[in-house]
Amino acid sequence: MSFDIIRCVHLSKSFLNLAVLKDIDLAIPTGSIFMILGPSGCGKTTLISIIAGILKKDSGTCMLLNHDLDHMSSKELTAFRGKNIGFVFQNYHLISTISVLDNAMVPLLINGVDEVVAKNKAREILSKVGLSNREHLYPDQLSGGEQQRLAIARGVIHEPKILICDEPTAALDHETGDQVVGLISNMNKNFQTTAVIVTHDHRILKYADYIAHIEDGRIVSIEQPKKDNA
Numbered sequence: 022m023s024f025d026i027i028r029c030v031h032l033s034k035s036f037l038n039l040a041v042l043k044d045i046d047l048a049i050p051t052g053s054i055f056m057i058l059g060p061s062g063c064g065k066t067t068l069i070s071i072i073a074g075i076l077k078k079d080s081g082t083c084m085l086l087n088h089d090l091d092h093m094s095s096k097e098l099t100a101f102r103g104k105n106i107g108f109v110f111q112n113y114h115l116i117s118t119i120s121v122l123d124n125a126m127v128p129l130l131i132n133g134v135d136e137v138v139a140k141n142k143a144r145e146i147l148s149k150v151g152l153s154n155r156e157h158l159y160p161d162q163l164s165g166g167e168q169q170r171l172a173i174a175r176g177v178i179h180e181p182k183i184l185i186c187d188e189p190t191a192a193l194d195h196e197t198g199d200q201v202v203g204l205i206s207n208m209n210k211n212f213q214t215t216a217v218i219v220t221h222d223h224r225i226l227k228y229a230d231y232i233a234h235i236e237d238g239r240i241v242s243i244e245q246p247k248k249d250n251a
């Protein structure tokens with residue numbers, strides 16, 4: 022039976038007197054690849070940050086896996102996020118003082134996975150994003166595209182039920198962009214990971230089950246494209 026893994030009702034958010042999200046209703050089906058498109062400044066990052074429990078909303082409700090994050094203590098929220106959510110930030114948010122390998126391992130260590138197991142898994146995932154020969158470097162020694170791939174590796178390493186990505190291909194060339202979204206698509210197929218992807222990149226829309234268009238803080242349409250053999 023499928024249900025909506027993410028459900029937002031009457032979600033609103035303002036910064037000072039700027040209304041950024043206006044009464045958003047959104048249901049994201051379990052196991053789907055759900056892409057969000059819209060012009061710069063329309064509220065995409067704000068929306069997914071609220072969904073992930075990183076940012077507080079002003080009003081409305083947001084349920085993830087049938088849990089209302091508002092009802093959790095900060096400790097419960099950290100544990101819930103660590104287990105169930107992978108988040109790939111628009112500006113990566115890598116930890117500059119630790120190596121590429123250690124960055125990739127962080128979500129597993131947070132979840133209490135043994136260090137040797139975590140290291141092996143990190144090497145496996147770094148190889149999938151083409152960073153095997155960069156594991157001992159520090160994030161600021163990587164190119165922008167390499168940092169983006171590391172952020173994606175870190176977002177998926179713990180096989181979260183929900184993966185939220187903010188412009189995951191923005192710094193990548195076509196081929197590499199296709200590879201990383203292919204990785205997300207494989208996780209979707211193999212583990213039923215629900216992927217919520219904010220993008221401007223029309224080349225990756227072929228992977229989408231749903232495409233939501235946001236304008237000026239409102240969802241104006243949701244289309245369900247017929248998938249080709251992505």
Ligand SMILES: Nc1ncnc2c1ncn2[C@@H]1O[C@H](COP(=O)(O)OP(=O)(O)OP(=O)(O)O)[C@@H](O)[C@H]1O
Pocket residue numbers: 036037041059060061062063064065066067068111
């Ligand atoms: N912490 C903040 N304080 C004040 N205003 C903010 C804050 N965060 C975002 N905003 C404003 O909210 C609006 C929406 O920002 P948001 O980052 O959600 O846009 P976006 O759709 O992700 O844009 P982009 O495609 O450029 O990443 C913008 O006008 C932005 O200036």
Ligand SMILES: [Mg+2]
Pocket residue numbers: 065066067111187
């Ligand atoms: Mg943004």
